[in-house]
Amino acid sequence: MNDIVSVDPRTGGTVEVVGSETGTGGVDALCRAAARAGRAFGADRAERARLLHAVADALDGRREEIVDTADRETALGRTRLAGELTRTTYQIRLFAAAVTDGGYLEAIIDHPADTPMGLRPDLRRMLVPIGPVAVFGASNFPLAFGALGGDTAAALAAGCPVVVKAHPSHPATSRLVVEIANGAGLPAGVLGLVYGQQAGADLVQHPAIRAVGFTGSLRGGRALHDLAAARPDPIPFYGELGSINPVVVTPAAATERGDDIAAGLVASFTLGNGQFCTKPGLVFLPAGARLHEDIAALVRQTPSGWLLDGRVQAGFSTRVGELGRHTTLLAHGRPAEGAGFLGTPALFAVSASTMDSDVTDEAFGPATVLVSYADTTELLEALGRLPASLTATIHTGTDETDLPALLLEALRDRTGRVVWNGFPTGVAVAAAMHHGGPYPASTSIHTSVGTTSIRRFLRPLAFQSTPDSQLPPELREGNPLRIPRMVDGRQQAS
Structure with a gap:
């Protein structure tokens, strides 16, 4: 296996060997671990929100080390990277708040009723985690779009384990933030990291992976998109690609x-x-x-x-x-x-x-x-x-x-x-933000920034005539978890 090296852009010289390329067996082990961890991690929203806060706190607690490592690998400057780390922990906490609120689940209940189309059964619907997600870190934002950036935060908030493909521009930064996050208490298998181009291809094609988040070039993104589409079971590829921004x-x-x-x-x-x-x-x-x-x-x-x-x-x-x-x-x-x-x-x-x-x-x-x-x-x-x-x-x-x-x-x-009457650089982390666009800007109708980006890593699941005791708590009568829901055509607050 080839070494994964960390290079200083200010000199062009290698600073350290971070590790080795992840082989097919290593990718398989991480994906299988993610699949095993998925059901339990996706089931408990309160615990998931607590873990997201713990990860954000842990990153803030190692602020100097993270900024120094990222600056040495990217030459983006400590001031810029300190702000980027603040953005990173802010968006993680914002997702934690969204998880606690529960509105993102889009919970809907239609009770039995006699309609012009005949008798309607009891129907209840909500969004559930899609499953393990592969995330490809971006070169230009080693923190906000890196291993613990927006895609990873959104997937974890949705209840999906994540396997990150580290970007070759900042492998040491990727390793550091993943180690910090796992040290904050994430369950085994919930967050993994791979290195190397072939490992990225193996990741997209692994049967346990159910969606891909990518930020990068049009050429690289299109190659991975085609791999995802060519699988025996094609999966969503959420890519942010090239943009001219007129x-x-x-x-x-x-x-x-x-x-x-x-x-x-x-x-x-x-x-x-x-x-x-x-x-x-x-x-x-x-x-x-x-x-x-x-x-x-x-x-x-x-x-x-x-x-x-x-x-x-x-x-x-x-x-x-x-x-x-x-x-x-x-x-x-x-x-x-x-x-x-x-x-x-x-x-x-x-x-x-x-x-x-x-x-x-x-x-x-x-x-x-x-x-x-x-x-x-x-x-x-x-x-x-x-x-x-x-x-x-x-x-x-x-x-x-x-x-x-x-x-x-x-x-x-x-x-x-x-x-x-402004300029496009600077993308606010907010529910109303849309960061995406028609192809080739992206391959998705969903945003990759802001709390609504969580929608990429969820899928609808409906329950018909299901006993209350067998329903997820979010769909039970009486709204025991006090989340926003649509009931019989009317929006109900938590």
Whole structure:
């Protein structure tokens, strides 16, 4: 088996050997353990909520160690990673609260009744855990989307054991947070960790795994999606994949708020050195607007930064070269000398009339393309050629209504979140958040951020004419657990 090594992006050198690739036998053992643990773990909501709080407390208790390890492996900076850890423990506790409330179960009771279709039997329905889940940690968020990130938290909250495939960019961080979580009292088999590309493929194909959560590239996600679909028993693959995240600036907005838009845009597309899934990759600007040069001037002042690993650096370099052949290089940031996986900000320009599919592929890293449009007709036609994205942003002028309405109509079917007069980087952890979108942004209609993301790892189960003593407590008469329920067509509070 090959060694799994932890590399420092600031130097490009190996720091430690974390372990070895997980063989097929190791994957099988972890998946079987998860299957054995599933029924008991999914049955007790109160205990599950308590365990989620214990895991969050344990992570907070090892804050310095976690942040130091993640920074050494990703070069994302201690301040950014400290905030990411806060987000991680916050979302775990938010899921614990949702588990305690019980509304996520969508409990419904229809008592026997004489209907126009005849006599209806007693029917009761709720959501139950789907079973063991495979989670693939993301490269760019080692904590919030890593081994104990949103997918894992949602699956555990749903009552599903999780086997995590550690991302090669931060294997030591993955190992550390899983060890901390298991040390907080998670039952044996509820949380496992595997390493290596083949282990990931074995995980998706293991018969005990009932769903997959993935955040990463379109290419990698599509390969795993196809494995999940090709199983003898196909399973759901919830993938967050590539996204170009278009930003549209109207002529009125460019005139009224050009300076603010330029500063906000450059800050957004270089945040985390461009390694955000919501990074704006295409920016539509009115032709001739001074905003083009204002943005270019800010980019020239922006320093280079470290990318996550050698694969990201190579991919970014290749994509910048491709964009250079299909657009005009307008500006680049301040180059940096030294070792490590450095990436320099790059700004490109193209006209809306000549923009094609070579321009609309994602560039993972600090690059964006300014797309000049001559008029509304040209702008709307160009927007109609875009692939779907996680986000779409509209910047409008004061009291402007007609053009924004046309833009919203053009973009709403191509995105999961519309941002108004802001920037898409930054995804709030909230029940109303939707982080997803039509393919290729994701392979799911469900969000991967916020408490409603738990829905991915649940399935409906109905009970017909079942004795009260044999029903789950959440569906028994009298509502002994005091959860929100729909009874005979009326919503009842807990």
